[in-house]
Amino acid sequence: MKCIYCGSMDSKVVDSRQNEDGTSIRRRRECVVCGKRFTTYETVESTPIMVVKKDGSRQAFDLNKIKIGIMKACEKRPISMSSIDRLVGDIQRKVLNSLDQEISSTALGDMVMEGLKNIDEVAYVRYASVHRQFKDINTLLDEIESLVKLKEEMTKKEDK
Secondary structure, eight states, X not given: OOOTTTOOSOEEEEEEEEOTXXXXXXXXXXXXXXXXXXXXXXEOOOOOOEEEOTTSOEEEOOHHHHHHHHHHHTTTSSOOHHHHHHHHHHHHHHHHHTOOSEEEHHHHHHHHHHHHHHHOHHHHHHHHHHHTXXXXXXXXXXXXXXXXXXXXXXXXXXXX
């Protein structure tokens, strides 16, 4: 590491500590030439993931936007913030573990809907109505009917 005081490329690590949130390592270094100390931080380098929107435009993946959308769908529902945070974390892991540099907004929305389906049916329908852009009441009814059928099938499996 290059010394910030004399420019020498020869330094040694005197102390290393993990950051409080575990995302970086703080290193105290000492220049072998001038003897002065300085601090560096080591973090994991991540490649930006782009979201391909329906119109073909691209935007940087923003976990906060997903969380806000989920929170709006869950508004006035008995859903804890820890459940929402778990869902957001699950989505983040899926996106990062896919190793793709791009993901479609449709695929992201489907991940959110799949997670909400397991948390709260009303929040699921709320989110689906925006994500799938229901044109009329019949498409909304079709979505609700498919949700009811799925729930009945799951109940039958549990009873067996």
